[in-house]
Amino acid sequence: MKQTSARSEAAEPGPAAAGAARRRGKALEQAIFEAALEQLTSGGFARMTMEGVAGAAQTGKAALYRRWPSKLELALDALASTLPARTDVPDLGSVRSELMQLMGTYQAALDSPGGAAMRALMAELDHDRSALVKDFVMGQVMEPARRATLAVLRRGEQRGDVRPGAATELVADVGLALLLYRNKFSDAPVTAEFCAQLVDEVMLPLVRPAG
Template sequence: MVTSRSSATARSRTVVPRRRGPVLERAILDAALEQLSTVGWNGLTMEGVAAEAQTGKAAVYRRWPSKEDLVADALASGLPSLDDAPDLGGIRDDLYALTQLVREAMYSRPGWALRAVLHECDQSSSERFQALIMNGVIQPSADLFGEVVRRGIRRGDVRPDVTGSMIFDVIPAVLMYRSKVCTSEWPDAEIAELIDQVMLPMLRSSSD
């Protein structure tokens, strides 16, 4: 019995190794994302994040003076990067592959968290996070769609007069609308339908 009691006492005294600098900051940011995914914006507290990260709340407040600051950094640091447009040899395949990448960003844990924040937070906070999703997801994806279309013009499989920036916004706009209003999770079949029935008719000449 003495041995068993001693072992239990030793286990109860196990301490998480102390973390500092970037390691601790990453743990806090990950904890904020986890809290957003489980309790949402309204339920997230600095104390809850500290507990999730297994640190003191003072360590959180030293780095982020407000919940908005913490959540903005957590989302920005977690959003997948959209750096390169796929080059698969044809406009349809390029658009299809790029749309899949954008969908993955939107449905990543940070993407889900960001959209949840936009639904829950007040107007002043919402504007800040709308800017975050615009700069982190929408604008980069529109830039890549523009690159794909211009490449298609050079190849000859997109008509040369397709140069307006609104064309580049169509897929991101439809993705956001269907996600937010229709709660669609965008299966591959719906992506193919968007490419074949909306984008290609706009991009190719009537003779094609």
């Protein structure tokens, strides 16, 4: 009888083990975001559910709704967590090197689980919700990329490898806009080779000094 009791006690986790397995704070948030991204990429936004995310993250559905009133808001926060913290580029000595680094950063983001989730989200959202996605893309993706590209181009003007007056918002939007277009509408992948082609055949001709 004593052996059976000891075996039973060993098989059941005690309070310390249960507490160690319980996620809190940033660990729980990360688990929720990973579960949301996995649901987006595997089944699309239509099949993503708060119940499914809560189950995968091992938390309660009520805890999700206290922070995210809708699954769209949760999806957007999960996407935001995958974006590069900063896209500033140090002085690398040439505008080409700096643009290549920027495009490489964006390529990596598009190839990440977050990039796949963004494609799934944008493919399935109805018109009423698309405004929220548009605001997210503009505020979290396009605006930071525009600022980073403008900084590169303005530094190039000072260095002399960018034509004076070429550092405009329209020119700065071109690179990422073409990457997003290819990511959303083309079956061809966004590769390092495509980024180099984009820089050499599109972006540099737009800003290169005359002659």
